[in-house]
Amino acid sequence: MNQADQKKTVLLVDDTPANIKTVKAILRDLYKIRVAASGVKALEMARIAPLPDLILLDVLMPGMDGYEVCKQLKLVPETRDIPVIFRRRTSRRKQRDLL
Amino acid sequence: MVLPEIVGINLADGLKRVAGNRQLYRDLLGEFAVKQGNAAAEISIALESGNLSLAERIAHTVKGVAGNLGIAETQRVAEKLVMAIRENEKVSAAQVQFASVMDAQVSAIEKALLDSASPRPEKMPTSPFNAEVAAVAIARLRILLEAGDGDADELFLSLQDAVEGTVEKTHLEGLSASISDFDFDAALVKLDEIANRCTTKWG
Numbered sequence: 247m248n249q250a251d252q253k254k255t256v257l258l259v260d261d262t263p264a265n266i267k268t269v270k271a272i273l274r275d276l277y278k279i280r281v282a283a284s285g286v287k288a289l290e291m292a293r294i295a296p297l298p299d300l301i302l303l304d305v306l307m308p309g310m311d312g313y314e315v316c317k318q319l320k321l322v323p324e325t326r327d328i329p330v331i332f333r334r335r336t337s338r339r340k341q342r343d344l345l
Numbered sequence: 346m347v348l349p350e351i352v353g354i355n356l357a358d359g360l361k362r363v364a365g366n367r368q369l370y371r372d373l374l375g376e377f378a379v380k381q382g383n384a385a386a387e388i389s390i391a392l393e394s395g396n397l398s399l400a401e402r403i404a405h406t407v408k409g410v411a412g413n414l415g416i417a418e419t420q421r422v423a424e425k426l427v428m429a430i431r432e433n434e435k436v437s438a439a440q441v442q443f444a445s446v447m448d449a450q451v452s453a454i455e456k457a458l459l460d461s462a463s464p465r466p467e468k469m470p471t472s473p474f475n476a477e478v479a480a481v482a483i484a485r486l487r488i489l490l491e492a493g494d495g496d497a498d499e500l501f502l503s504l505q506d507a508v509e510g511t512v513e514k515t516h517l518e519g520l521s522a523s524i525s526d527f528d529f530d531a532a533l534v535k536l537d538e539i540a541n542r543c544t545t546k547w548g
Binding site: 257258262263264265267268271272278279280281282287294306334 | 409
């Protein structure tokens, strides 16, 4: 197994390319980066093996927003246990309601 | 890599946020000017048609991108506009301020990038077209795009080397733009077109 295979995989979900690029620049040496530019795409990508070890999830997105993506991930057994970090400041109450 | 000081931008902060990658930072500033440059007008239209959530989201995106790049003044007025729209208070004042700061900032970025542009080195054709090398490059890129792999942009460069001169520049530019936007579904369609061209010509 080479070194690249040992890196953990992070799935970045954001509809703004510039934000993906900045986060990618910071994390790329440490993690294998996968990208989804929409909520729908995120659900698809989260189920492609190797499953991501962590999902960094933008909250405000057109179409399916981050909260909905998170709910859907938690409904499916294979993606339920993947930790999710929301990437936008938002009200604490709304975050708490989801957990 | 020349990075000019630009009014309204905290260069040190911005660079830190892209892990010191000066080329990427410069590219992202250019992208900001192009992609967010119409934000004020788009917000006006959204507000006029009563689509508050769209208006808020556009302002929010500007705030986020500006924040990530150290474009401090723009970030500040964008945040004010987000709050104004959300609270429905003093929206037009915040809009006017946003439009004026944004306009000046985008112009300053465009001018600075233009003034400090270095001509890209003329690319020498590397080697004659090799159908096998091209097929491998296409197959590898397809795998990355299907998996949403963040390294797809780098693999694009090797594909470009492999098919340049055989595939029209506009096709390669279209694929490059989709990959740059992380629109991998569109990129896959364009990659298939390029693959078809390679096989009809050489297959």
